[in-house]
Amino acid sequence: MRRSFAFKCTLLVIGWLLVAIACVQIPAYTFWPAAFFALTLPVALALNLVLAFYWLLRNWRVAALPLVVAFLTWPHFQRGLALHPLRVATAAEKPGQLVRVQSSNVRIFNVYPQLRDAQSNSSRQMVKFLVENPADVLCLQEFYNEPAGTRSQDGSLFRTVEKIGRDAGRESFLSRTLTNSAGAEFGMAIFSRFPIVSKGTIKFGKLTQNHAMWVDVRLPSADTIRVYNFHLQSMSMEERDIVDSYSSKAGLRRKGLGLMRRFKRGAVVRNTQIDTLIKRTERCRYPMLLCADLNDLPYSYSYDQLADHFQNAWATVGNGVGSTYNGKLPFMRIDNQFASSQFTVDDFWVNYEIPYSDHFPTTGIYRLVKPEQTTK
Template identity: 75%
Template sequence: MRRSFAFTCTLLIIGWLLAAIACVQVPAYTFWPAAFVALTLPVALLLNLLSVPYWLLRNWRVAALPLLVAVLTWPHLQRGVALHPLRVAPAADEPGLRVRVLSSNVRIFNVYPQLRDPDLASSKKLIQWVADNPAEIICLQEFYNEPQSSTSKEKDVFNSVERIGVRSGRQSFVSRSLTNRAGAEFGMAIFSRYPILRRGTVNFGKLTQNHAMWADLRLPNKDTIRVFNFHLQSMSLDERDIVDSYSSKAGFRNKALGLMRRFKRGMVSRSWQVDTLTRRFERSPYPLLLCADLNDLPYSYSYDQIADHFQNAWATVGNGVGPTYHGQLPFIRIDNQFASPEWVVDDFWVHYEIPYSDHYPTTATYRLMPK
């Protein structure tokens, strides 16, 4: 009877796992409950893996079933937990042109009063670190700049276009979502040591911080590549509310329903936003590099639609979860870089030593393979 019950549980876990994988493919704007089922996928993957050693000890014939499912769903596991313990760094003489890319949500360089520290120390350090980074391409979300024409008294600190761009030998493209009365600019930015040939912006309705931008860059070998930098709809969740919702029964009653409503609205928005972008990706005549604050997890529709056609840099060469969110919620990877098949991913790093934003910066090295 115990074995019969365990076998039934194993079948239920496999059914749950397959249902969650199917739900990942469903956009939230067509059927939003599927998005919540999809988020349970890592639990189902883990339980299926745990059932393999259990049945190996009990009945090896039965173990073949969850083992086969684990092999078939391994790419889904790799999206959340990358495993490359035996990977060797590529040699310096490997073929292909190397391109280094930095991507970071810089949280408007902490310009708001509630984010500031004495003497604007974190703002200065973050801007200087980005400016000094050796990456040839830099993509920044939640960007902030005070040009020389600004009337702000702090423009010597926040003149980020000049410091990251002009002074560092990079061309710049700033996609502005707002310019305030003092002349300060909010939006996103792409900086490049390579010439910028063409550029554009993709709005998701009204232009806000949540939009996309792209630039065509001419590489030293005369190839042209297209870089997308995008910031999908924010989760609109206060992490203190999330912590309160599971810390007590009262917190759950007071916070959980509101959190679910906001989370639902965010998932619906991100699903149609990523559909808008994937159509743009398909029309690109050039190899693509994508930098994104997805505001979504690896087991989501928005991540899945990109990962089905592009290499995720962390999943390709990393080890572990690779969290990028700097806050009270652990193991959250919402910042990603992707590359089209023409590229080889050499390395990828999350910079935990740079704690000046609520997102850790990421850098990657790619090689564009000869045609």
């Protein structure tokens, strides 16, 4: 076969693709440039498909090479662009205990002055959405609560543990990271309509907003499951700086190097945090559901480690990119839900109708399949 320029390009793209996949599996604390090269993986995946179609028109024998590569790397493609056009939600009468989970980064309910709007409408609407939510379990990151006795000018607006928890018929677990001088509490929270039988916190070094928490809940079927809620290290990059960096050459020169340094530092910390979390999940004997603000993209070591151990709900049943970041940066899916193999994912969606934070909430419906049912 004559080694044409197109064929050389095909080999180059396949090599690029394989190296990028390898980089996804390398933690940034071991070799930090891998985190940057891993971000090129979606481009390599797309180019490989383009070349497959090109060779189908030119030479089907050569087309077999990129087609085989596309088949083998399809799970990685699904991470960034899920395609399930013929999927229908699992029928409700199928056996197994249903669990509906809502996860959301609530951005401290916009309590700070720079986040508030007129009459704190976004705060009221966000709390109302959570209070009335039909989910069995709520996992909330960047949580804020003003317990009774807090010195506040907002009345009962931010008595969120009380409103979302007891008043709505849910048990609650607030993992506090800070209580300020006025008595207000910051941290993460899990609310459950099922009884909470055990709970705990996982520190990533010093206890900050970036940590993990878990609860064991008893289902009506008498099964116990564990739900993890965690928030990884921020990317530490301002949206405005990112937009400036790619909008002009001058912006790239002014902002680019600083953004790269911050991304590197964030990747190193997130990769360490995810290793800590994975080790803890490996010791759990219960079926698991995980909700997270990963602050990382599907083409990252953090996501890859979770995907190696759990099903990603969006990649399993979703269609499209499933972006969860509510801002100017497109295609950012940084909020995710995962499930262990004992669950089937019935449905999953992003709540784009709830724009009150810089993250859109996500909702997943899972079915716990008992071991004897999986063998039938």
